[in-house]
Amino acid sequence: xxxxxxxxxxxxxxxxxxxxxxxxxxxxxxxxxxxxxxxxxxxxxxxxxxxxxxxxxxxxxxxxxxxxxxxxxxxxxxxxxxxxxxxxxxxxxxxxxxxxxxxxxxxxxxxxxxxxxxxxxxxxxxxxxxxxxxxxxxxxxxxxxxxxxxxxxxxxxxxxxxxxxxxxxxxxxxxxxxxxxxxxxxxxxxxxxxxxxxxxxxxxxxxxxxxxxxxxxxxxxxxxxxxxxxxxxxxxxxxxxxxxxxxxxxxxxxxxxxxxxxxxxxxxxxxxxxxxxxxxxxxxxxxxxxxxxxxxxxxxxxxxxxxxxxxxxxxxxxxxxxxxxxxxxxxxxxxxxxxxxxxxxxxxxxxxxxxxxxxxxxxxxxxxxxxxxxxxxxxxxxxxx
Ligand SMILES: [Zn+2]
Numbered sequence: 001x002x003x004x005x006x007x008x009x010x011x012x013x014x015x016x017x018x019x020x021x022x023x024x025x026x027x028x029x030x031x032x033x034x035x036x037x038x039x040x041x042x043x044x045x046x047x048x049x050x051x052x053x054x055x056x057x058x059x060x061x062x063x064x065x066x067x068x069x070x071x072x073x074x075x076x077x078x079x080x081x082x083x084x085x086x087x088x089x090x091x092x093x094x095x096x097x098x099x100x101x102x103x104x105x106x107x108x109x110x111x112x113x114x115x116x117x118x119x120x121x122x123x124x125x126x127x128x129x130x131x132x133x134x135x136x137x138x139x140x141x142x143x144x145x146x147x148x149x150x151x152x153x154x155x156x157x158x159x160x161x162x163x164x165x166x167x168x169x170x171x172x173x174x175x176x177x178x179x180x181x182x183x184x185x186x187x188x189x190x191x192x193x194x195x196x197x198x199x200x201x202x203x204x205x206x207x208x209x210x211x212x213x214x215x216x217x218x219x220x221x222x223x224x225x226x227x228x229x230x231x232x233x234x235x236x237x238x239x240x241x242x243x244x245x246x247x248x249x250x251x252x253x254x255x256x257x258x259x260x261x262x263x264x265x266x267x268x269x270x271x272x273x274x275x276x277x278x279x280x281x282x283x284x285x286x287x288x289x290x291x292x293x294x295x296x297x298x299x300x301x302x303x304x305x306x307x308x309x310x311x312x313x314x315x316x317x318x319x320x321x322x323x324x325x326x327x328x329x330x331x332x333x334x335x336x337x338x339x340x341x342x343x344x345x346x347x348x349x350x351x352x353x354x355x356x357x358x359x360x361x362x363x364x365x366x367x368x369x370x371x372x373x374x375x376x377x378x379x380x381x382x383x384x385x
């Protein structure tokens with residue numbers, strides 16, 4: 001079967017996407033959100049004769065799903081990419097795409113409007129080749145990945161698919177794993193008293209100091225583990241600390257927010273257990289030491305088996321398109337792949353080459369987008385049967 005990637009369409013689509021402000025409004029006050037970009041993508045997908053729907057889990061926070069229906073019997077596949085971007089502070093012309101030396105510049109070019117354009121171009125190639133696939137191919141262009149993943153969380157409630165490819169940037173490497181994270185709050189409890197009354201006061205800040213000394217030992221031991229073969233060791237940092245109320249009062253409370261980056265196989269219970277163990281040890285040494293730990297935001301790590309059909313299909317297509325087997329990598333960042341995997345969808349990540357995600361200069365390599373589109377179209381043909 002002859003699949004032709006329309007490079008001009010890909011470039012035009014990407015430059016049009018860059019021109020539309022879709023800064024995540026939760027991350028940056030005044031960000032435009034996804035309504036306009038979603039409407040634009042919906043129009044393009046309708047032109048390809050897909051069945052198109054826009055979903056708004058919150059007003060102005062829109063995702064688009066386009067469906068190329070299969071003839072039945074095959075596996076269904078979702079090409080998933082987010083359409084929100086991070087802030088544009090410090091960028092001279094974030095919404096003015098520029099093409100230079102085979103690179104396309106602009107906010108979101110790399111993370112990840114280039115990938116969304118490649119997803120669309122791949123499906124266009126399938127439509128134009130007139131292939132009759134057994135399973136459906138869905139394009140999901142989703143809202144809010146950069147903050148709370150409203151988009152993918154909503155879309156997986158509405159559509160059930162067998163496999164998914166999240167086309168976050170991976171430099172055309174095959175990415176079957178990424179890290180997760182857990183945000184935890186530890187609070188030490190003291191007793192407020194006038195600053196002169198050392199017999200009555202219990203200093204919550206001093207007790208947090210003891211906790212921090214132990215936490216640093218844990219941090220050191222985590223980072224020296226071998227960890228996961230693709231994503232490396234877990235880590236943590238003491239991100240925000242706040243304690244006491246007045247300079248002449250013993251601090252009654254001290255609160256610490258910890259970010260703990262997790263690797264595939266680690267559980268929330270295990271991570272909380274490590275922290276609880278420190279608290280228990282300090283309480284055993286001093287009955288006035290009182291502290292609690294509670295998680296307040298959890299994002300699971302992600303890992304898919306190398307044997308999964310979606311991994312095999314992407315591996316083979318990439319090998320054909322690039323002329324060599326893709327390297328396996330793990331991503332240090334969290335992505336929507338974990339949500340899809342948690343919903344029972346076998347998921348893998350592959351995306352373009354570029355630089356400057358979340359930075360002042362952002363670009364994506366055009367040829368890597370053409371290759372990506374080819375890989376996605378060929379994967380769909382094999383996977384959806
Ligand atoms: Zn991204």
